[in-house]
């Protein structure tokens with residue numbers, strides 16, 4: 001048994017954990033939007049509200065989902081928003097293109113439907129603009145259509161399509177992965193294009209928050225330097241960390257297990273390096289946030305690039321096994337976001353349904369939640385709370401030197417929440433929490449299973465789920481929980 005002690009530094013608040021850090025990514029790719037979220041208004045086999053699956057919406061409402069980025073991804077750079085508004089029967093059928101997948105796209109899920117989804121889930125919309133095959137005019141028109149208050153041809157079109165009030169979309173991405181699928185730009189050339197798009201877009205709506213496409217350190221350095229005199233046009237700089245180094249989705253080794261968790265933890269370094277690049281140019285004169293607007297585990301079976309991807313399943317559908325191991329990476333990443341909540345301004349996990357690290361899976365009329373769903377949900381008490389540092393004082397280490405047991409904590413007016421990860425592959429932990437003795441009543445929930453490879457399926461949908469965990473307190477105000485290996489728990493002290 002690993003005896004681990006974690007000290008919550010309740011007198012050293014870090015900052016507020018914005019709901020925007022708990023965003024999701026809804027891309028028109030494979031079975032994520034079409035089939036996963038959207039079955040269409042005429043569907044008879046699956047219960048839906050206005051075309052959106054009732055079972056999926058109910059699960060997502062309970063997650064919660066405060067922010068959604070749409071419609072891509074790579075898809076965004078082929079997307080023409082006018083195709084997706086107006087009477088469904090009149091919308092053009094196009095080739096939907098993203099990440100080497102080509103699908104027939106009837107444009108049934110367009111801007112109004114996406115706004116309906118956001119309103120059902122209480123989510124903020126974040127729209128990714130087309131810079132690959134689009135124009136500044138097309139993107140300006142979309143902004144005017146969504147946000148315009150004057151009586152114009154575009155706002156009248158919006159009203160005729162059923163939305164009297166503007167949608168008020170604040171977050172706009174100018175392109176997606178412009179260093180690759182979004183046009184293979186060079187960073188300096190992209191910075192010129194970005195300036196043009198951003199300038200024109202702000203003429204239409206000066207309240208928009210704009211996201212410039214970042215990548216690795218070399219790209220970010222050149223990009224930010226090229227934009228040094230135009231910082232006022234940037235609100236967020238995006239990065240897309242994907243975790244590739246965990247070996248197979250199932251049947252992974254202990255080394256693979258630790259490699260994946262270690263890679264997920266590297267996100268914090270990437271965030272601080274990116275922040276240093278921004279600060280190196282803007283020196284605190286401009287508050288530019290880091291938008292981690294795509295992040296997730298991406299296993300080799302469902303990609304044709306990167307480590308171990310020599311024999312992907314064919315065709316690549318981006319649908320992968322989603323195990324408890326994958327869910328642990330989410331808890332480690334969220335802890336990093338909490339620690340860096342003054343720099344990470346928004347984040348979107350990939351994808352919202354069916355693909356990569358989705359919380360919810362569907363198969364025909366059946367729906368189930370992945371371990372990732374339950375782990376993400378354990379974090380609900382932190383949303384909007386004040387992040388607190390947690391120091392690991394005693395206990396075992398992992399192969400990379402990090403503590404096997406780690407935690408993130410936060411405080412609200414009514415109490416404190418501590419989410420603890422026991423990342424050890426096979427050692428349980430007795431965890432002592434110090435520094436949070438303002439709590440009087442404690443309760444805890446845990447997501448655990450017999451194996452790190454455990455997952456849910458259509459036939460066994462509740463194999464991995466959250467259950468209650470015993471929590472106790474001594475007279476000195478220390479709290480205690482016992483956690484099995486590869487598990488995540490949240491202790492709530494009221």
Ligand code: AHR
Nearest residue numbers: 073074075099176177350
């Ligand atoms: O999530 C799948 C793809 O990954 C997105 O379309 C793209 O932005 C990224 O490369």
